[in-house]
Amino acid sequence: MIALRHDYHWHLNTKNYYYLAKVNYLFVTPPQFEPSYPSLAIPCLIAFLKKNGVERIIHKDLNVDSYNYFISNEYLEILVKKYRYHRKYKNIIKDTKSAKHQIRNNSVTPKEYAAAKERIISALELVSLDSEYFNLSFNNLTYKGIDVSEDSIEKIIADEHLNIYAVFFRKILDRSILMSSDVVCISINYETQLLPAITLARLVKKISDVKICAGGSYLTHLNDEILTLPYLFKYMDYIITGEGETPLYSLHQYLNNNKRIEEVENLYFIQGGIVRKSCKVSYEIVKELPTPDFKDIVFNKYFSPIKILPIYHSRGCYWNKCKFCSHTYSYSHYRTRSSQSVVNDIKKYKSKYDCQSFYFVDEALHPMQLESLSEMISDCKVRWGSQIRFEQEITRDLCINLKKSGYTNTLIGLESANDNILTLMGKGTNLKTIYQVIDNLYNAKINIWLMFFLGFPGESYNEAENTLNFIKNVQNKIVSTYGTGFVLTKNSYIHSHPDEYRVEIGKQNDYFILQVPFKSQQALTDEQIGVLLDIYRKKIASNLIDLVLSNSHGMFFSYYDFKQLSLLKTQKSDYE
Ligand code: SF4
Incomplete structure (x- = not known):
């Protein structure tokens, strides 16, 4: 059980007064996936918590912030100097500046939009050229010849100079928000978010004693492996798989001494050095869920007209x-x-x-x-x-x-x-x-x-x-x-019934990758x-x-x- 900031006070609920701790939740959407519009995952969670009286919540979309950071004039200026012999990038600062303007202009034509997007992709190409570990594109992130084993991840996230996400997070992490937060919730829905998310979790742990809870559909796909992956808990305190609304509110109750941790639905946690899974499972009643809350979303940051x-x-x-x-x-x-x-x-x-x-x-x-x-x-x-x-x-x-x-x-x-x-x-x-x-x-x-x-x-x-x-x-x-x-994916029917499709599943060395190697005569x-x-x-x-x-x-x-x-x-x- 953690020591929270116990400045309790009374809140008025429509039905009754109830006792609520002032726990600050910082929700983070980590890089990297397409930055055209905000993701729905965190707004769903925020709305649910707010409906249940949890008000002290902040949401940061660090995905879109990372794009804005990497293709900012300041960032590109340094790269252009460094790679001045690459003629291709001679005008990249000017081109990117106009492309960012164009892509957010509500009278842009599809053709102009496409041209602007090409220029932004060129800028990301230059960012990738300078990046030791990652290739960035408008809607994807690939690794430069590295596997995604625990050893590789550990090496990359600890490299605060060459891991561009570590540099980015160090620059933009608001220490005051972090220091006043009790729980940082990181939403990981795509494989491409994994390394940036763990990089973030490590840095957060380095500068504060805040608890970290991760969830999202990507982590849900690792359901079968999480119990055997204590590594994930090196930087994360809790992992919620499946739908997050009810479990997150239960976690809130646990953190306020109103529930036992074993009762928090869909939760993995570490106890005595061993990864444990709560025995309770929850699915949301969709028709009772509140309207997702896009609080803190700054629309003009997105790359969309x-x-x-x-x-x-x-x-x-x-x-x-x-x-x-x-x-x-x-x-x-x-x-x-x-x-x-x-x-x-x-x-x-x-x-x-x-x-x-x-x-x-x-x-x-x-x-x-x-x-x-x-x-x-x-x-x-x-x-x-x-x-x-x-x-x-x-x-x-x-x-x-x-x-x-x-x-x-x-x-x-x-x-x-x-x-x-x-x-x-x-x-x-x-x-x-x-x-x-x-x-x-x-x-x-x-x-x-x-x-x-x-x-x-x-x-x-x-x-x-x-x-x-x-x-x-x-x-x-x-x-x-x-x-x-x-592509054969983990948790598909063919993955669990390979014989029906005469598919032979290959040995998977890397649990963090959702694509499954296979052979098939057919x-x-x-x-x-x-x-x-x-x-x-x-x-x-x-x-x-x-x-x-x-x-x-x-x-x-x-x-x-x-x-x-x-x-x-x-x-x-x-x-x-
Ligand atoms: S089951 Fe078929 S229709 Fe449904 S999401 Fe998958 S591919 Fe689409």
């Missing part, structure tokens, strides 16, 4: 049967709330933040949700977009109503254009439905973004080619595609996938909107309309 807010209708996936997918692992089962409560949130955000664009982070909105939202959102006069599945219920009329309600963009996992592979994947759709839905969306002038991958175990070379031919056939009706090779080789992806990039993707643009789904979901994006497409198909 307009304010975009993430919003949710449900947690988990209503389909939840795709054999390659592990997205819903963090949420367990599917739960939803009413479309009316979603629309109420949109109205609140519109009046509170003057936000006109919303991006649904649901794995896929159900056709019934699309139907009810299309009826209810119209009055709000906003733009919105989401992921959907190819379902027969996405009819012509529904698409027309969606468009009328402000629905501008949709992202869909095509994955493959072969009925037998779709069946093998458990996608629950077929080519006939896919063609029909694309037609309906296209005719309603809704922007379509497709994702696919090649090399699913059991897919032949010809079948992979079919998928590329399909994209070529529909290229005039879609805005862009995002194609990759198949899968395409890396070389074959490489050849096909090369064809895709050169002869198909080049007819669609540049990937530089399409990577930023959130941005385009709610901002540009069909006509604006169509203008960007060039028609120069020569793929046979």
Whole structure:
């Protein structure tokens, strides 16, 4: 049990007076992932704690702050001097300055936005050139030839000179906020946040005795390993997996001597040098959750011409049967709330933040949700977009109503254009439905973004080619595609049932990586996938909107309309 700052006082609750400690919570979104809009994770937690009377909360988005820091004039000036023999970066300071302005200008065209983003990517390239351990891009972070073992992590996070995140955190960490905080909560939802997050935790521990609690969907994927990873607790006191609302409030009660630590749901903690797991598990009742609170979010820091807010209708996936997918692992089962409560949130955000664009982070909105939202959102006069599945219920009329309600963009996992592979994947759709839905969306002038991958175990070379031919056939009706090779992920159905797919799981040396090595007699080789992806990039993707643009789904979901994006497409198909 920790000694908290016990300046207790009375708070007025609608029902009764209750006793509450003044515990300061500092919530941190660590680098690194796309900086176009704020993440939804921490605002959900803040709203829940506030609903339960916990008021003393601060939220810092260090992800967007890190981008602003690395491409600031001051930072780039030092690099330009150091790398003056690289002619490519001669004008980088001026170019980056205008690009930052352009990308935040609400009258920017898609073409200007793309050019600005290219210039920012060049600046990040220069930052990477100087970085010992990391390659930074607009929406990704990769490691420079290092594994992600405990030894490597330890070496990198302790290197306060060459680890650019250590330098960044030392510079911007507000000691006064830190010293007045009792708990720092770090949200780790992407693998790319792991090293920056541990770097941060180490520095925080170095300058204060604050408790550190980490959580998020990335850590949830390590559920099976955390008990055997005491290393994580070197810098973190608590790890919460799964949904964080109820566990975090329980932790608050524990820290105020009102609960035993074993009763804190979904919690891992260290006791007597051993990692322990509480025996209680919790899942939120989604329809009872409060409106996420974006307090402390400074919208003009984001790399976006307009304010975009993430919003949710449900947690988990209503389909939840795709054999390659592990997205819903963090949420367990599917739960939803009413479309009316979603629309109420949109109205609140519109009046509170003057936000006109919303991006649904649901794995896929159900056709019934699309139907009810299309009826209810119209009055709000906003733009919105989401992921959907190819379902027969996405009819012509529904698409027309969606468009009328402000629905501008949709992202869909095509994955493959072969009925037998779709069946093998458990996608629950077929080519006939896919063609029909694309037609309906296209005719309603809704922007379509497709994702696919090649090399699913059991897919032949010809079948992979079919998928590329399909994209070529529909290229005039879609805005862009995002194609990759198949990746076997931890906690997917195939990962736990490799025999069904004649997949042999390779030895994994590194528990922190969610991609699982595998061999399969039935899968395409890396070389074959490489050849096909090369064809895709050169002869198909080049007819669609540049990937530089399409990577930023959130941005385009709610901002540009069909006509604006169509203008960007060039028609120069020569793929046979
Ligand atoms: S791939 Fe999409 S639709 Fe399929 S289970 Fe995963 S989240 Fe659901």
